[in-house]
Amino acid sequence: MYGVAKDIMMMCLASLRCYVDTMNAYRDTMFGLDIPSPNREQLGDMEVRIEKGKYDFGLATDGDSDRMALIDEAGKFVDYNDVLKLLYYYLKEYREESGGIVRNLATTHILDKMAEYYGEEAYEVPVGFKNISQKMQEHDLLLGGESSGGLKIRGHVNGKDGILASLLAVEMMARTGKKIGEILAEIDQKFGYLYFSYSNFNYDPSQRKRLEDLLFEEEYQPDLSQLVAEDLISDKKLEKVSYLDGVKYYYVDQSWISIRFSGTEPLLRIYMEMKNEAEVKEILNFLKADLKI
Known part of the structure; x- marks a missing residue:
């Protein structure tokens, strides 16, 4: 993405005898007049190229190379949560390294199940x-990460490192001899699957206090009973509520909802993991109406 990783990545991949085609691998201080962020929206051209060509997978790093993204063998963007699952699974299952994980509260809980499985x-x-x-x-944890694409691996720089994460993904592919889709299928079979969703909602700044009072003073809890009664979602028994960062609702079936304010923009961010996409859509529509956003 016209970023600083272009030279070192090519040197490393060449030394590993990888056959590589490049995209946007030249200096452009305007980043192609686009956002130099490895998101699905910015990587559509790579998805199409992989889908039409004969590639094992695609790699992308952002402008300063502290984040990375993967495109699988079918030309499908790999969600950042899945990247974390892939790398932790590889480090534990194939490299047999010790150590737990840390994630922020807006990142997949499947990582917790994986850590528990490995003790x-x-x-x-x-x-x-x-x-x-x-x-x-x-x-002394092995891996730390967030659903926005940043991750850190023990023993390396004390911060996000997209170059190291990219090279570890290359090693994973070479050592396992498996495609990204195959490894993800293994993970889903062993640890289960949850559908992750992240949405931003604009609000008028004059509404900030109303929302804060509702969420934190009145301790709002979404009443999902009607959705359950109409068989639109599975039963959601509330297990606990946390105010560590915004408000987060944990349910007994391992699903969860996190609501927090952006620190830089008038946005209300809603993250959740549910059993499937249909549940996410129903709950998002409910929250939009209930919170009046």
Whole structure:
């Protein structure tokens, strides 16, 4: 994405005898007049190219190379949560390394199930990569990450490193001899599947206090009973509520909803993991109406 990783990535991949085609691998201080972020919206051209060509997978790093993205063998963008699952699974299952994980509260809970399976600890921290780095140092954890694409691996730089994550993905493919889709299928079979969703909702700044009072003073809890009664979603028994960063609702069936304000824009961010996409859509529509956003 016209970023600083272009030279070192080519050197590393060439030394590993990888056959590589490049895209946007030249200096452009305007980043092709686009956002240099490895999101699905910015990587559509790579998805199409992989879908039409004969490639094992695609790699992308952002402008400063602290984040990375994967495109699988079918030309499908790999969700950042799935990248974290892939790399932790590879480090534990194939490299047999020790250590737990830390994630922010807006990242998949499947990582917790994986850590439990391997007899390791899993920690949840507020949004902000400094919190992940601090927890990793405190407990000598193997991997830390967030659903926005940043991750850190023990023993390397004390921060996000998209170059290392990309090269670890290359190693994973070479050592396992499996495609990304095959490894993800293994993970889903072993640890289950949850559908992750992330949505931003604009609000008028004059509504900020109303929303804050509703969420934190009145301790709002979404009443999903009508959706359950209409058989639109599975039963949602509330297990606990956390105010660690915004408000987060944890349900007994391992699904969850996180609602927090953006620190930079008049946006209300809603994250959730549910059994499937249909549940996510029903609950999002309910929250939009109930919160009046």
